[in-house]
Amino acid sequence: MGFKSGFVAVIGKPNVGKSSLVNCLVGEKVSITSPKAQTTRNRIFGIKNALDYQIVFVDTPGVQHTKTKLGEYMSAVTEKSTADVDAIVIVLDALRIGQEDYKIIEKFANVNCPIFIVVNKIELTNYEKMYPILAKLNEYKFIKKFITTSAYRRINIDELENDLVECLPEGEPFYPTDQYTDKSVRFMCQEIIREKALLYLQEEIPHGLAIEIRGFDESGDVIKIDADIVTENARHKSIIIGANGAMLKQIGISARKDIEKLTGQKVMLDLFVKVKKDWKDDSSVLSDLGFSKKDI
Ligand SMILES: Nc1nc2c(ncn2[C@@H]2O[C@H](COP(=O)(O)OP(=O)(O)OP(=O)(O)O)[C@@H](O)[C@H]2O)c(=O)[nH]1
Ligand SMILES: [Mg+2]
Known part of the structure; x- marks a missing residue:
């Protein structure tokens, strides 16, 4: 067969x-x-x-x-x-x-x-x-x-x-057989950061978060990533940053380790927190973040 x-x-x-x-x-x-x-x-x-x-x-x-x-x-x-x-x-x-x-x-x-x-x-x-x-x-x-x-x-x-x-029907593979996802490394990095935010932050906050990768530079030995944690309001922003920046640091360290595992390279990850009020209902922000119905 x-x-x-x-x-x-x-x-x-x-x-x-x-x-x-x-x-x-x-x-x-x-x-x-x-x-x-x-x-x-x-x-x-x-x-x-x-x-x-x-x-x-x-x-x-x-x-x-x-x-x-x-x-x-x-x-x-x-x-x-x-x-x-x-x-x-x-x-x-x-x-x-x-x-x-x-x-x-x-x-x-x-x-x-x-x-x-x-x-x-x-x-x-x-x-x-x-x-x-x-x-x-x-x-x-x-x-x-x-x-x-x-x-x-x-x-x-x-x-x-x-x-x-x-x-399954008989047929040629749809993707190269050494590939395990259709998603880019950039997307995977974004998701890893969100996973750590889900892990460390309490209940309601993670649902109001999105991650936006603003810079992704693979040209040197170290991959440099700048990412925004987008949140709905200022109260959440201060919780995400934590006392003396401790929460943001914890999310960052943990995400960096996983991204290094994923890419097999050293990673420098800079995380920022940005408030975009009601972003989950804002079509243009959603589209910037890759949640656009026309792309489904
Ligand atoms: N005990 C147990 N927990 C599991 C098992 N599979 C998944 N989980 C846990 O269930 C929780 C949800 O797992 P996910 O894989 O994120 O579930 P999901 O259906 O993809 O969730 P959404 O993406 O939110 O729809 C996580 O805490 C997992 O670790 C299992 O076989 N046994
Ligand atoms: Mg799931």
């Missing part, structure tokens, strides 16, 4: 572990993850290359109902990501399966491609406890297969991959 290649969309509620699963399947850190909901904002391709197949996983923003323009952009990304794919994986969090998940699943009742339901974080519970819910899910006859996984413990990841390969 010839080479197989195709696209698999990974969708579901926020925080269920979509990006963690994509990273686990691809075997590289393609997409940032965090315990806070709405971490992923863009459509991100994670490319798994094997000798006889290439799977392009489409990581998506969690399905949500935020009423900002950024929220609309994210919903549009998720919506469009499921068109023209060879399979769809709907991810559920084993401990938090509910009405929202059923709604997402039911939207795909009449879709013309194989649909998989992945119950992730299974190591936090067990099959017996899950049985009543799994039995209920099993009533959806249009689902090709139910799989329980753990991205943390790598449970059933290879099995899931094998099932997905079955759904």
Whole structure:
């Protein structure tokens, strides 16, 4: 049999572990993850290359109902990501399966491609406890297969991959086979900085942040990066900077280390904090930050 290649969309509620699963399947850190909901904002391709197949996983923003323009952009990304794919994986969090998940699943009742339901974080519970819910899910006859996984413990990841390969058509790879994402190093740096902000800052603040790379100079031995942390208001700005700049420093050091790992080079990272009032509803700022509906 010839080479197989195709696209698999990974969708579901926020925080269920979509990006963690994509990273686990691809075997590289393609997409940032965090315990806070709405971490992923863009459509991100994670490319798994094997000798006889290439799977392009489409990581998506969690399905949500935020009423900002950024929220609309994210919903549009998720919506469009499921068109023209060879399979769809709907991810559920084993401990938090509910009405929202059923709604997402039911939207795909009449879709013309194989649909998989992945119950992730299974190591936090067990099959017996899950049985009543799994039995209920099993009533959806249009689902090709139910799989329980753990991205943390790598449970059933290879099995899931094998099932997905079955759904791919024969064809040439869509991307060079040494590439694991469609995103630029610049984009990945921006996301790494945001991941650290998500990690260190408390609840509401990270959702009001965006990162803008203002300078990216790779011409010397050291990569020089200037980036703005864009925030909604002055109160958040002072929290992000922290006492004597301690918070900003912590985010910066931690991001620099990961960027050095990513690029294999020394990095000089200068972070600034900028207030752009209500940026999440400002079309021109959103467009500068790469959240433009026409680009989806
Ligand atoms: N215990 C456990 N936690 C997991 C597992 N997979 C992911 N997580 C955690 O769940 C949280 C959310 O993971 P993400 O991969 O960011 O989830 P997501 O669905 O991409 O979230 P959004 O991008 O916000 O929609 C993170 O804290 C992960 O570390 C798992 O298998 N087991
Ligand atoms: Mg994500």
